Amino acid sequence: MEAMKAILIICDGMADRPVKSLGYKTPLEVAKKPNMDRIASEGICGMMYAIAPGIPPGSDTAHLAILGYDPYQVYTGRGPFEAAGAGLELQPGDIAFRANYASVNENLVVTDRRAGRIQTPSELEEAVKQIKLPVKFLFKNTTGHRAVLVLRGRGLSAAVGDTDPHEVGKKVLKAEALDRTAAARRTARIVNLFTKKVYQVLHHHPLNQQRRKEGLPPANMVLLRGAGVVPHLEPLEKRLGIKAACVAATALIKGVCKLAGMEVVEVEGATGNVNTNLRGKIEATVKALETNDLVLLHIKAFDELGHDGKTEEKVKFIETVDAHLEKLWNKADFLVLTSDHTTPVEFKEHAGDPVPVALVGPGVRKDDVKSFDERSCARGGLGYIRGPELLPILANLMGKMHKFGA
Numbered sequence: 001m002e003a004m005k006a007i008l009i010i011c012d013g014m015a016d017r018p019v020k021s022l023g024y025k026t027p028l029e030v031a032k033k034p035n036m037d038r039i040a041s042e043g044i045c046g047m048m049y050a051i052a053p054g055i056p057p058g059s060d061t062a063h064l065a066i067l068g069y070d071p072y073q074v075y076t077g078r079g080p081f082e083a084a085g086a087g088l089e090l091q092p093g094d095i096a097f098r099a100n101y102a103s104v105n106e107n108l109v110v111t112d113r114r115a116g117r118i119q120t121p122s123e124l125e126e127a128v129k130q131i132k133l134p135v136k137f138l139f140k141n142t143t144g145h146r147a148v149l150v151l152r153g154r155g156l157s158a159a160v161g162d163t164d165p166h167e168v169g170k171k172v173l174k175a176e177a178l179d180r181t182a183a184a185r186r187t188a189r190i191v192n193l194f195t196k197k198v199y200q201v202l203h204h205h206p207l208n209q210q211r212r213k214e215g216l217p218p219a220n221m222v223l224l225r226g227a228g229v230v231p232h233l234e235p236l237e238k239r240l241g242i243k244a245a246c247v248a249a250t251a252l253i254k255g256v257c258k259l260a261g262m263e264v265v266e267v268e269g270a271t272g273n274v275n276t277n278l279r280g281k282i283e284a285t286v287k288a289l290e291t292n293d294l295v296l297l298h299i300k301a302f303d304e305l306g307h308d309g310k311t312e313e314k315v316k317f318i319e320t321v322d323a324h325l326e327k328l329w330n331k332a333d334f335l336v337l338t339s340d341h342t343t344p345v346e347f348k349e350h351a352g353d354p355v356p357v358a359l360v361g362p363g364v365r366k367d368d369v370k371s372f373d374e375r376s377c378a379r380g381g382l383g384y385i386r387g388p389e390l391l392p393i394l395a396n397l398m399g400k401m402h403k404f405g406a
């Protein structure tokens, strides 16, 4: 028998709550989405709490849970996942931070948290990399004014505060140890040394002198936040015997997948917003399936529209994505469709509601649900599951699971 293949489609923040302006229906209940409904009506449906009932997940912790990891065990901050998503080769135990170039005055008071939204200044990246610290470190620009910093070595800790004051007019913070360990104190000292040296190399950097001449704010500081320790995640292939890839635009999700041992497929024009290259992502998904058992296709923009409270646009984007999903029919044995959390348009933040999930393929016990939405799927045959239960359910159908017992 040829190995079975599956596509897992995660629509970020697509699920919602009843919306007043939609006559107390949800965007999924209002949208015309024949392909999503086909997955629901030909398959089995249910509801999923990515982490646990009532817990509003981040996109990172939700994806970790859906991939079968316990976010409470492996997640200490966003830094490691951003850094992995930016393409840095990380090792378990590395301490990673999110970073951004900023403008400060001579008293280190922040005058612009984004340094005039400077665009990936590679000369400045080079200058920062020349700094000497008592430990090895990696530094990389990501998009716009953003970057990532990774500290590597023994005796380091992620229990350090931000240097980013998160507000203009405030001084760059001294990183503080957040617990009483020697490792936390040492890491804080190294971070503060980094701050000092960054200012030394960037303040008089020719690029910044040029910027001042042009009336632009200098990028003379790098602010740090979101420290986390790079976890050891047992690769999916080892845990479930599933060789997997991911097609995603956002660095955070790419990072989660990369640390889970998945292949990360780059797609030109994949932006994470409503103008993303959906056609390219669908094609990349089908292509990646040739060499993988499972491809995770992540589509981001529902979440942004939820945060922005854009109800009509969210309905429309559901319809746009649905039209593209038609090209996935018959490309894999199994299609799984779900969301990582709700981002209700009236709430504008992630909520701890369950999200619909539908699964179609051979051996699936088709139920009576005809529509992919929050209320219909709640009547489905899968019942209520949690994120870490999804892949074992799929792997069982794919014939990948081993018998427990005699």
Ligand code: ZN
Pocket: 012, 013, 058, 059, 060, 062, 303, 340, 341
């Ligand atoms: Zn999300």
Ligand code: ZN
Pocket: 013, 059, 303, 304, 307, 343, 350
């Ligand atoms: Zn969000």
